[in-house]
Amino acid sequence: MGADIETFYDVIRRQGVTRRSFVKFCSLTATSLGLGSMGASTIAHALETKPRVPVIWLHGLECTCCSESFIRSAHPLVKDVVLSMISLDYDDTIMAAAGHQAEAILAETKAKYKGRYILAVEGNPPLNEDGMYCIVGGQPFVEKLKWMAADAAAIIAWGTCASWGCVQAARPNPTRATPIDGVIKDKPIIKVPGCPPIAEVMTAVVTYVITFGHLPELDRQGRPKMFYSQRIHDKCYRRAHFDAGQFVEAWDDEGARKGYCLYKMGCRGPTTYNACSTVRWNNGVSYPIQSGHPCIGCAEDNFWDKGPFYSRLTNIKQFGIEKNADTVGMAAAGVVGAAVVAHAAVTAAKRVARGRNGNGSSNDKQTG
Amino acid sequence: MPEAASLIAADAVGTDSEAACGVVYVYEAPVRFWHWINALAILVLGVTGYFIGRGIPTMPGEASANFLFGYIRFAHFAAGYILTVGFLLRIYWAFVGKPHAAQIFYVPVWRKSWWSEVWQEILWYAFVVKRPKKYVGHNPLAQLVMFVMYTLITVFMIVTGFALYSQGEGSDSWQHKLFGWVFAIWPDSQDVRTWHHLGLWVIVVFAIIHIYSSIREDIASRQTIVSTMISGERIFRDDQRD
Numbered sequence: 001m002g003a004d005i006e007t008f009y010d011v012i013r014r015q016g017v018t019r020r021s022f023v024k025f026c027s028l029t030a031t032s033l034g035l036g037s038m039g040a041s042t043i044a045h046a047l048e049t050k051p052r053v054p055v056i057w058l059h060g061l062e063c064t065c066c067s068e069s070f071i072r073s074a075h076p077l078v079k080d081v082v083l084s085m086i087s088l089d090y091d092d093t094i095m096a097a098a099g100h101q102a103e104a105i106l107a108e109t110k111a112k113y114k115g116r117y118i119l120a121v122e123g124n125p126p127l128n129e130d131g132m133y134c135i136v137g138g139q140p141f142v143e144k145l146k147w148m149a150a151d152a153a154a155i156i157a158w159g160t161c162a163s164w165g166c167v168q169a170a171r172p173n174p175t176r177a178t179p180i181d182g183v184i185k186d187k188p189i190i191k192v193p194g195c196p197p198i199a200e201v202m203t204a205v206v207t208y209v210i211t212f213g214h215l216p217e218l219d220r221q222g223r224p225k226m227f228y229s230q231r232i233h234d235k236c237y238r239r240a241h242f243d244a245g246q247f248v249e250a251w252d253d254e255g256a257r258k259g260y261c262l263y264k265m266g267c268r269g270p271t272t273y274n275a276c277s278t279v280r281w282n283n284g285v286s287y288p289i290q291s292g293h294p295c296i297g298c299a300e301d302n303f304w305d306k307g308p309f310y311s312r313l314t315n316i317k318q319f320g321i322e323k324n325a326d327t328v329g330m331a332a333a334g335v336v337g338a339a340v341v342a343h344a345a346v347t348a349a350k351r352v353a354r355g356r357n358g359n360g361s362s363n364d365k366q367t368g
Numbered sequence: 369m370p371e372a373a374s375l376i377a378a379d380a381v382g383t384d385s386e387a388a389c390g391v392v393y394v395y396e397a398p399v400r401f402w403h404w405i406n407a408l409a410i411l412v413l414g415v416t417g418y419f420i421g422r423g424i425p426t427m428p429g430e431a432s433a434n435f436l437f438g439y440i441r442f443a444h445f446a447a448g449y450i451l452t453v454g455f456l457l458r459i460y461w462a463f464v465g466k467p468h469a470a471q472i473f474y475v476p477v478w479r480k481s482w483w484s485e486v487w488q489e490i491l492w493y494a495f496v497v498k499r500p501k502k503y504v505g506h507n508p509l510a511q512l513v514m515f516v517m518y519t520l521i522t523v524f525m526i527v528t529g530f531a532l533y534s535q536g537e538g539s540d541s542w543q544h545k546l547f548g549w550v551f552a553i554w555p556d557s558q559d560v561r562t563w564h565h566l567g568l569w570v571i572v573v574f575a576i577i578h579i580y581s582s583i584r585e586d587i588a589s590r591q592t593i594v595s596t597m598i599s600g601e602r603i604f605r606d607d608q609r610d
Contacts, residue, residue, distance in 0.1 A: 164555070219539060220548055221555055229539050243441075244434035245427040255426055264423035270535075271558040301555035312422060314562045325562055326422065329569025336573045340580040346495060347584060 005051040054117040057091035062123025066159040069196035073203040074283040119152035126175035133175040163191035170304035191222040195298035233269035235277040266310040268297030388502035389607040395600040409451040416444035468505035517574040528564040
């Protein structure tokens with residue numbers, strides 16, 4: 001099974017590790033995991049026989065920022081992921097093959113590793129006009145996606161495009177761009193949202209899947225819990241200023257200089273599930289809030305339509321532009337308040353005009 | 369009124385007009401107690417909720433010396449719990465209390481007479497009808513508004529409120545297990561925040577209408593309204609059938 005794909009053992013040996021070191025590694029790992037006397041040989045056997053997992057990486061409507069993020073992974077280095085951990089059989093933006101040669105790989109992988117390959121999807125398919133808004137290799141992307149998904153073991157939906165829809169699905173969504181789970185219903189889908197997702201989150205998800213042979217635990221939304229179970233707000237280093245009530249009120253004010261909470265500048269940290277405030281970006285250097293800019297919630301559903309980015313309250317489109325819950329609510333309360341005052345005035349005027357008993361309780365009052 | 373006691377026996381919500389004379393004990397102590405506790409909780413929730421939605425003016429000094437926003441949020445959550453527990457007890461009381469205690473939890477849309485009486489009340493408020501009907505409990509229009517703008521909205525606010533609260537408590541919390549399904553409807557919780565914030569304004573509008581109509585009815589209708597929620601007794605100003 002999969003004999004012509006390199007096993008992990010092959011990879012380890014190719015990188016210059018001796019057989020002796022390999023066996024020592026297996027023993028040490030088995031010991032430290034407390035696996036018992038047969039553990040070492042079980043691990044060695046698994047590494048010697050388990051082939052690298054074939055991964056097909058498709059690109060639909062997207063901007064390639066997910067790939068750009070992925071190739072910057074530092075822990076693990078992306079070269080280790082691509083060259084040693086997985087067998088990246090197809091990725092049209094970075095592969096050497098082109099044209100018919102490239103497309104032939106899809107059919108080959110689909111047939112050869114039926115039900116065993118991972119389908120990683122960057123971007124999403126547009127459904128309007130039979131998918132004609134996104135043609136890859138002479139075929140609508142939505143058809144290619146369905147075709148490749150049919151025999152995949154699992155699907156990784158890279159980024160907000162594949163997970164939620166992102167910018168191409170923003171109102172009015174002319175091409176009817178649809179996230180992966182809107183098209184593929186019968187396969188396990190793991191959503192890794194973010195625009196782009198954090199590099200280390202991407203490689204960690206791949207690492208997890210190939211190490212354990214199954215998907216990590218997912219939340220209700222289909223995101224891996226290990227990276228998306230807490231909000232940016234929950235681990236934000238500016239959280240103390242939030243609880244204290246110390247906010248940036250303008251971009252150049254004292255609060256901005258002191259690094260106060262960006263809540264009032266529209267920070268979406270309290271509504272955004274991602275690992276930015278713990279894993280951070282660019283090899284752990286920083287993340288948007290750390291550099292003084294509020295989170296725009298790029299890992300959340302429909303975040304482009306939750307504008308303005310720099311306002312705490314979201315505009316409610318149904319009431320026209322630039323109207324948020326407070327303006328709508330205050331207007332409603334104002335109208336009702338004015339109506340009540342007018343109604344009270346009419347009631348009072350009528351009572352004055354008709355006398356105290358003229359309201360209908362007739363002329364014989366019992367409890368006077 | 370001596371005949372009041374016997375009238376209470378006949379006091380079913382559907383036959384209000386027969387019972388509506390003299391003094392009728394309509395709101396038992398738990399209902400009244402709940403009403404005022406609930407009103408207070410809503411006041412706290414509304415004010416703190418408004419500030420949570422918008423943020424507060426920046427506090428001076430070190431972060432370690434301040435916890436104002438934390439206290440505001442605590443007050444909001446505490447009042448939310450009081451409102452929720454109160455609401456659950458109120459539902460219990462709808463079953464064991466007098467029939468009128470159940471009025472805010474349903475609208476008898478199946479009863480034709482109820483619809484015509486809603487219309488009657490609308491005409492009364494439009495100054496067309498000169499003489500209002502008498503009711504032991506809520507008049508049909510009040511019941512309708514109470515059901516839609518209070519009961520349904522309160523359920524909505526409790527559900528969305530606990531869903532948002534569960535974000536801080538974490539996905540392992542009972543709040544998330546019980547109310548996390550809200551995020552299946554709105555995957556981005558910013559939407560839930562927007563709706564929860566709009567709910568605040570519905571309640572503000574309800575409060576304006578509720579307070580105004582209570583006072584107006586107390587003055588202009590044929591029975592007491594405001595004092596009834598204090599003493600529990602509805603006093604009718606005339607003994608005429610209609």
